[in-house]
Amino acid sequence: MDMSNxxxxxxxxxxxxxxHLPAPYTWxxxxxxxxxxxxxxxxxxxxxxxxFLALSAEAIAAQxxxxxxxxxxxxxxxxxxxxFPITLSxxxxxxxxxxxxxAKLPWLAYVETxxxxxxxxNPDTTKLEETVSRKKVxxxxxxxxxxxxxxxxxxxxxxxxxxxxxxxxxxxxxxLGAANYTxxxxxxxxxxGTVSLLRAIPELISALFLVLAFxxxxxxxxxxxxxxxxxxxxxxxxxxxxxxxxxxxxxxxALGASKIRVLRLSVLPQVLPSYIAYTLYILDRNVRxxxxxxxxxxxGIGQELKGRYDLFEYxxxxxxLVVIFVTxxxxxxxxxxxxxxxxx
Amino acid sequence: xxxxxxxxxxxxHRAMLSFNRVSKQFAHGVKALDGVTFDVPRGEFCVxxxxxxxxxxxxxxxxxxxxxxxxxxxxxDGAELKPKSLRSVQRRVAMVHQQFNLVERLDVAQNVMSGAxxxxxxxxxxxxxxxxxxxxxxxxxxxxxxxxxxxxxRRMGELSGGQQQRVGIARAFLLDPDVILADEPVASLDPAxxxxxxxxLRDAARERGTTVLCSLHQLDLALDFADRIxxxxxxxxxFDGRPDALDxxxxxxxxxxxxxxxxxxxx
Numbered sequence: 025m026d027m028s029n030x031x032x033x034x035x036x037x038x039x040x041x042x043x044h045l046p047a048p049y050t051w052x053x054x055x056x057x058x059x060x061x062x063x064x065x066x067x068x069x070x071x072x073x074x075x076f077l078a079l080s081a082e083a084i085a086a087q088x089x090x091x092x093x094x095x096x097x098x099x100x101x102x103x104x105x106x107x108f109p110i111t112l113s114x115x116x117x118x119x120x121x122x123x124x125x126x127a128k129l130p131w132l133a134y135v136e137t138x139x140x141x142x143x144x145x146n147p148d149t150t151k152l153e154e155t156v157s158r159k160k161v162x163x164x165x166x167x168x169x170x171x172x173x174x175x176x177x178x179x180x181x182x183x184x185x186x187x188x189x190x191x192x193x194x195x196x197x198x199x200l201g202a203a204n205y206t207x208x209x210x211x212x213x214x215x216x217g218t219v220s221l222l223r224a225i226p227e228l229i230s231a232l233f234l235v236l237a238f239x240x241x242x243x244x245x246x247x248x249x250x251x252x253x254x255x256x257x258x259x260x261x262x263x264x265x266x267x268x269x270x271x272x273x274x275x276x277x278a279l280g281a282s283k284i285r286v287l288r289l290s291v292l293p294q295v296l297p298s299y300i301a302y303t304l305y306i307l308d309r310n311v312r313x314x315x316x317x318x319x320x321x322x323x324g325i326g327q328e329l330k331g332r333y334d335l336f337e338y339x340x341x342x343x344x345l346v347v348i349f350v351t352x353x354x355x356x357x358x359x360x361x362x363x364x365x366x367x368x
Numbered sequence: 369x370x371x372x373x374x375x376x377x378x379x380x381h382r383a384m385l386s387f388n389r390v391s392k393q394f395a396h397g398v399k400a401l402d403g404v405t406f407d408v409p410r411g412e413f414c415v416x417x418x419x420x421x422x423x424x425x426x427x428x429x430x431x432x433x434x435x436x437x438x439x440x441x442x443x444x445d446g447a448e449l450k451p452k453s454l455r456s457v458q459r460r461v462a463m464v465h466q467q468f469n470l471v472e473r474l475d476v477a478q479n480v481m482s483g484a485x486x487x488x489x490x491x492x493x494x495x496x497x498x499x500x501x502x503x504x505x506x507x508x509x510x511x512x513x514x515x516x517x518x519x520x521x522r523r524m525g526e527l528s529g530g531q532q533q534r535v536g537i538a539r540a541f542l543l544d545p546d547v548i549l550a551d552e553p554v555a556s557l558d559p560a561x562x563x564x565x566x567x568x569l570r571d572a573a574r575e576r577g578t579t580v581l582c583s584l585h586q587l588d589l590a591l592d593f594a595d596r597i598x599x600x601x602x603x604x605x606x607f608d609g610r611p612d613a614l615d616x617x618x619x620x621x622x623x624x625x626x627x628x629x630x631x632x633x634x635x
Contacts, residue, residue, distance in 0.1 A: 275469035275539075278432045280458030280486040285493050289482045293473040 107342030114167025118160040133164045168340060172325065172347045178242065179324035180351070183310035185246045190253030190306055194219075197254065198261030205265060205283055219262070223255030227313050231322040242323030249313055253306045260302045264295040297367040304359045311355055315348050383407035383443075384547060384579040385431070390440035392426050392603075400426040402603040403440070408579055410546075413570050415594035416583040419623055423603040424583035428549045431581070432461050445546060459486055462540035464569070466552040468532045470524045476535050477520045480506045483542030502542075509538040513568055530561035537569055541576070548573060550582035554589065562586070566593050587619060 068074065079096050086094035118124050118135065126135060140159045143152050164170075200206050201215035231248035238244045265287070272290040281289070318326020325344060332340040385408040392401040400423045408414045416424045429435040431442055433454045442449040444457050462483065470479045481498050492498055498506075510520065513534035524532055533553060540548050550569060554562035566582075570593055573580045584590050590597050591611045599607035599614070599622045607618050 269472070271465065271467050271469040272471045274434065275463065275465055276482060276485050278434055278458065278461075278463045279483065280455045282486070285485050285490070288493055289474075289485050289496070290471050293471050296473070 106338035107345065109339065110342035110346055111337070111339035112166055112169045112343060114164045114171065116162045116164075118162055121162065124162075129162065130164060132166060133162055136161050136163050168343055169347075172328065172340075172343050175325040175328050175344075176347050176351055179314045179318070179326070180311055182242050182245045182324050183249065183307060183314045186249030186253060186310045186314070187303065187307045189246065189250030190257050190310075191303060193250070193254035194257035194261055197258035198265060199287070201258060201262040202265035205287060215258075216262075219255050219258035221255070222251050223259065225252065227252045227317055228320060231317045232320045235321045240321040240323070240327075245314060245317045245322030245324055248317060248322060249310045252313075253310060257302055257306060261295070261299060264298055265291055268294045300366045301363055304363055308355055308359050312352060384410040384412075384445055385581065386441075386443040386446075387427075388441040388443070390427070390430065390442060391438050392423075392430060392435065393438045399603050401430070401437075401440075404600075404603070404605055406598060406605065406608060408581060410579055411574075411577045413573060413580045413582065413593065413595045415590045415597050416581065416600060417585070417587065417590045417594075417597050417607075417622065418583075418600035419585060421602075422600040424585075424600060425551055426603075427600075428463070428551045428581060428583055431547075431549055432458050432463060455486070459543065460545055461547045461549060462543065462545040464533070464536050464540050464548060464550040464553045466555045468524075468529075468536045468556075470532060470535055470539070472524045475521045475523050476510060476515065476527070477503075477506055479524065479535055480510055480538045480542060483539040487543055506538070506542065509541055510535075512541075512572065513538045528561075529557050530565060533557060533565050534568065537565070537572065541572060541578075544576065545578065547579045547581065550580060552583050552585065555585070562589060563592075 079094070082091060083094040083096040085091040086097050129135070137158055137160055140157045142155050142157065144155060145151070146153050197215050197219050200211050201219055203212060206212035206215065227248045230251060231244050234244035234247050238247070268291045272294075273286050276286045276290050314324050315326050315329070318324040318328070319330045321327055321330075325348065329341060329344045332338075332344065387404050387406050390401050390404045391399070393399045402423075404423075404427065416427060418424050426435055430437050431444070431449070433449070433451075444461065447453060447457070449457055471482065474482070478496060481496075481502060484498060484502055485493060488498055488502070507520070515531065515534060515538075519527070519531070524535070527535070536553075548569075553569065554565050557565060566589060569580065569582070572578075582594075591614070594611050597607065597609065597611050597614055598605055599618065601622050606622055607614060
């Protein structure tokens, strides 16, 4: 046993080592960085970044009292004045309600009598004359809010069914589009191609065409969102199947299990948490997109928004925007909690 | 093709496993197995010993079809292994893996019952809802490998390496296989746990008369646990016999140049 004096590394040896330790930064990286910066500057001109900076500076100057007013400030103020106060009530001319009975009003509703002024030209004198007529109007204080919330619920329902459609479509697409589970190359290419195509068509565009095919209403919205979502989920699901730990799959394959059985017992438990996360993200996204997709007549709150906007009823538009904001905020909270619970 | 002398018709019937001039050459040119021929009688605990890269894993993986052979024949209980008969052989041959190869997000009971993946009805696999007899058998096995009821619903991530390999062994025994292939079953465990796990594997196999083909790289463990040692080097058999017949010079030749020779001969 000669353990008492292990040879110490001598300092002499250091001089023999002539290694090259690469520097963390190279000239090539610097040149690349300058080139990218140059390209970004050119691009900034093209997207009017300079105009954005100038107008923003003007707005800040106006806020600080250095300037009288600013274009941005005026624009925002006008929007604020138009949208607020938001319209919560719903007013109906009593004469237009069939079988109106003042004793049987809806909940919270009351009847108001208003003077209705009308200016008419007197054909004899060719002068404008004011005529005042008294009208009875039924006011439902929360009528419009109720209607908007109802539309929002319809929107969420569209989103939920779109998500269900997306999941149902993407499960077979993911199986056929996962390189290690697909039956053959041709089917793999078709599945991946389909998924890319579905993802490539923006919802708003496909909704436009689906409205022509299925008519105005939620069907077009649910289909447009579901197909687009299937494009996303099909890709994500397939990539997770491919990336799943191979060792447990090997173990079950060695026992003579078929592909589907290995997928069920070994792959699915591994990928389930991320599947839930993707699906919740798509649901979240579908709710937000479902509000937009109504703009082309595909149902939901967007259709109401478009109608009110076109009629310049900005108070009602304000109500809709507030309801959308509250919904998206709540949905964020709910899906974060759901995710934490399901993924544990 | 004439059969080698050691492989008479009588021998083929007696042997549980029979390897006949088995060779495997990988696509990149490496020859992992080079004309390996041996028989394993029913109920034997046979250790394949050798340094890494000697072809142990390839030999085991060839037996259940995970690695297809380049040439040669393998027979299980007299039936030759062919692509057509592979499924039926796989159901009689279970495997214990080096990295345990359990599903991390399933619990102990589900991992053990997944040993019936190829045997249970399809809807039962889909719902992970196995028949009562199988559930009872899984519980018996989990108790046999030294875990208790509290472990049933634990996930793999919560278990130690030794406990995970116990689950792996329980899974392998679930369908009462004729043969268990153990590919370096204790390579990722500490020495004390390694002995416990190998003891469990050997005793459980003896109780049931299960043939075990177990690859190891630790000489001391091979000497203590094997009924018979087959030593391999560069894809060929360099020793085949009882542990007490293995002498120092043979051991030195197995590990020569592998960097392990000093410590192993000393052990």
